[in-house]
Amino acid sequence: MRVGMIGLGKMGLSLTKNMLDNGIEVVGFDLAPENVKAAKDAGAISASSLEDFVSKLGSTKITWLLLPAGVPTDATIVKLTELLNKDDLIVDGGNSNFKDSLRHNKIVTEAGMRFFDCGTSGGQSGARNGGNFMVGGDDADAFNQYLDPIFKLISEKDGYLYTGAAGSGHYLKMVHNGIEYGMMQAIGEGFDVLESGQYDYDNEAVAKLWNHGSVIRSWLMELVEDAFSDDAHLDDLLGRMHSSGEGQWTLQEALDSKVPTPVIALSVMMRYESMRNVDANFTGKVVAAMRHGFGGHVVDKS
Numbered sequence: 001m002r003v004g005m006i007g008l009g010k011m012g013l014s015l016t017k018n019m020l021d022n023g024i025e026v027v028g029f030d031l032a033p034e035n036v037k038a039a040k041d042a043g044a045i046s047a048s049s050l051e052d053f054v055s056k057l058g059s060t061k062i063t064w065l066l067l068p069a070g071v072p073t074d075a076t077i078v079k080l081t082e083l084l085n086k087d088d089l090i091v092d093g094g095n096s097n098f099k100d101s102l103r104h105n106k107i108v109t110e111a112g113m114r115f116f117d118c119g120t121s122g123g124q125s126g127a128r129n130g131g132n133f134m135v136g137g138d139d140a141d142a143f144n145q146y147l148d149p150i151f152k153l154i155s156e157k158d159g160y161l162y163t164g165a166a167g168s169g170h171y172l173k174m175v176h177n178g179i180e181y182g183m184m185q186a187i188g189e190g191f192d193v194l195e196s197g198q199y200d201y202d203n204e205a206v207a208k209l210w211n212h213g214s215v216i217r218s219w220l221m222e223l224v225e226d227a228f229s230d231d232a233h234l235d236d237l238l239g240r241m242h243s244s245g246e247g248q249w250t251l252q253e254a255l256d257s258k259v260p261t262p263v264i265a266l267s268v269m270m271r272y273e274s275m276r277n278v279d280a281n282f283t284g285k286v287v288a289a290m291r292h293g294f295g296g297h298v299v300d301k302s
Helices: 010-021 033-042 050-055 071-083 098-110 123-129 140-154 168-196 203-210 219-230 246-257 262-274 282-295
Strands: 002-006 025-029 062-065 089-092 114-121 131-136 155-164
Touching (some): 002 010, 002 050, 010 025, 010 033, 010 123, 010 140, 025 033, 025 050, 050 071, 062 071, 062 140, 071 098, 089 098, 098 114, 098 168, 114 168, 123 131, 123 282, 131 140, 131 168, 140 155, 155 168, 168 203, 168 219, 168 246, 168 262, 168 282, 203 219, 219 282, 246 262, 262 282
Parallel strands (some): 002 025, 002 062, 062 089, 089 114
Antiparallel strands (some): 114 131
């Protein structure tokens, strides 16, 4: 079994190592030579160009993209349709907008290939050790034959789902991230109240407590505990909560569908507000620490 991985950054390299650990051969390509070297050092077959990359894949070529949404993904998919053969597979595992995935599906299928949009959750540790995947694509038979055996190996137990029509994987991941926005905002606000209140709590101990048997136990709470263990009051962070855009996409879809989502809406607004007013934003510090913990996302230092 051989898979081609395009995009060998934090997530792509982690997923490559996961595949290699599970007996899947990986051909790796990235525009950054140091990323290609890191994949080669891990045991992947390196490629120097997209043409070289395609030439090293199997008879039915499976190409997996973990690239930034937008132009990088668009351009790579178009180029691949010029290089791959009829019935080859393209899997977009990045955070593309589902509307872009519908457009990509049209481009790929008109070229005679099969397209799958794969929402990827679990952060770097999930990609490395067992991820969570939401996979859409019009060709169920191709999924069952070529992709299902791969997802069985690289996913957490019960951690992948074939969701049906093209676009449905990234749509599901979009809503997942909208929910994530609301959960993170609530956790951040709760610790903000504790930090501003009359009692002197040990934030790390509180997070550990809440993650052992309480109703709000979660991986997010574990990440908060880790962050407080390094910096008890997050003094080294500014309260800027950067965004990947998927919370906004979820909110826009809710507005288009006339579905009230006040928690998600306010959490998106608070992300924007944090970029303008960071001085006393302890909520933002907590959310930023969580985002850094699961995805290695950028944080701004004070």
